[in-house]
Amino acid sequence: MLIQKPADLQPSEITPPELYARRREFLKTAAVVGAAVLLPRGVVQAATDDDLKLTPYKDVTSYNNFYEFGSGKTDPAEYAGSLKTKPWTVTVEGHCEKPGQYALEDFLAPHTSEERIYRLRCVEAWSMVIPWLGIPLAKILPRFQPTASAKYVEFTTLFDPAQMPGQKTRLLPWPYIEGLRMDEAMHPLTLLATGLYGKELPNQNGAPLRLVVPWKYGFKSIKSIVKIRFTDQPPVTSWNREAPQEYGFYANVNPDVDHPRWSQKKERRIGEFFRRDTLPFNGYADQVAGLYANMDLRKNF
Ligand SMILES: Nc1nc2c(c(=O)[nH]1)N[C@H]1C(S)=C(S)[C@@H](COP(=O)(O)O)O[C@H]1N2
Numbered sequence: 001m002l003i004q005k006p007a008d009l010q011p012s013e014i015t016p017p018e019l020y021a022r023r024r025e026f027l028k029t030a031a032v033v034g035a036a037v038l039l040p041r042g043v044v045q046a047a048t049d050d051d052l053k054l055t056p057y058k059d060v061t062s063y064n065n066f067y068e069f070g071s072g073k074t075d076p077a078e079y080a081g082s083l084k085t086k087p088w089t090v091t092v093e094g095h096c097e098k099p100g101q102y103a104l105e106d107f108l109a110p111h112t113s114e115e116r117i118y119r120l121r122c123v124e125a126w127s128m129v130i131p132w133l134g135i136p137l138a139k140i141l142p143r144f145q146p147t148a149s150a151k152y153v154e155f156t157t158l159f160d161p162a163q164m165p166g167q168k169t170r171l172l173p174w175p176y177i178e179g180l181r182m183d184e185a186m187h188p189l190t191l192l193a194t195g196l197y198g199k200e201l202p203n204q205n206g207a208p209l210r211l212v213v214p215w216k217y218g219f220k221s222i223k224s225i226v227k228i229r230f231t232d233q234p235p236v237t238s239w240n241r242e243a244p245q246e247y248g249f250y251a252n253v254n255p256d257v258d259h260p261r262w263s264q265k266k267e268r269r270i271g272e273f274f275r276r277d278t279l280p281f282n283g284y285a286d287q288v289a290g291l292y293a294n295m296d297l298r299k300n301f
């Protein structure tokens with residue numbers, strides 16, 4: 001496990017992607033000994049090696065959705081260089097005892113990023129497997145002392161058309177907003193990602209701070225977060241505002257509920273030829289299905 005703050009990562013410590021696979025082999029052996037001790041039970045997803053075969057770094061960083069830089073898959077890699085991620089401030093507001101503006105380092109401290117290998121499944125029916133670096137959101141939120149009326153958490157992406165040229169267009173209602181129910185936000189799988197493949201997040205992947213909610217469609221995993229707000233009502237999210245009949249608040253990966261314009265039964269793992277069956281909750285059902293025990297997930301899509 002990498003246990004380092006991104007700010008502490010020295011160039012000499014960064015594992016080049018081509019060495020990454022070999023390092024992983026080593027870590028796998030180490031994990032047999034260490035994982036049970038380091039991670040709460042049930043967090044490490046039991047899966048075949050094939051199912052968690054890493055998507056190459058090049059694909060992870062050149063095939064992206066980040067509409068602030070355009071709607072084409074290669075637009076973010078091409079244009080996100082204009083995003084300035086240092087310094088970065090995260091504003092905390094709403095139903096909590098400790099609202100404020102926090103420099104990114106203070107916002108994350110004293111926690112250090114750990115590695116989590118998660119699948120990300122886009123609603124467009126492609127998927128990737130990414131070794132994220134991040135901190136479970138559940139470790140960070142309690143510090144702001146959410147009150148009893150905090151039922152949801154709303155996340156907002158930076159709004160600055162000068163740095164994010166896509167925001168000069170009406171592709172989406174800006175700024176990009178996403179939200180989780182409090183228990184989803186506090187679930188141990190929910191990660192605030194600071195990096196991937198052992199390095200800081202590239203801008204196109206949502207630097208310097210993004211959400212990764214692996215059991216939900218990729219659009220819930222909001223990038224380049226500048227604001228976190230505790231609310232008593234479900235946040236109005238960008239995609240839900242844009243097309244409510246297509247994108248619900250919950251957005252749990254569900255092969256049985258088709259997108260109105262296409263099936264969700266299969267997916268194409270980027271880099272693979274044959275399509276795979278999509279798994280309920282993107283393969284994390286054992287860990288998260290209980291969150292939705294009494295809900296009709298066809299209605300609450
Ligand atoms: N701010 C913001 N966050 C976003 C998006 C976006 O357009 N803007 N796209 C979402 C979608 S649809 C997906 S699939 C994932 C893609 O993450 P990746 O490019 O790092 O693989 O980011 C999500 N987060």
Ligand SMILES: [Mo]
Nearest residue numbers: 122123218219
């Ligand atoms: Mo997506």
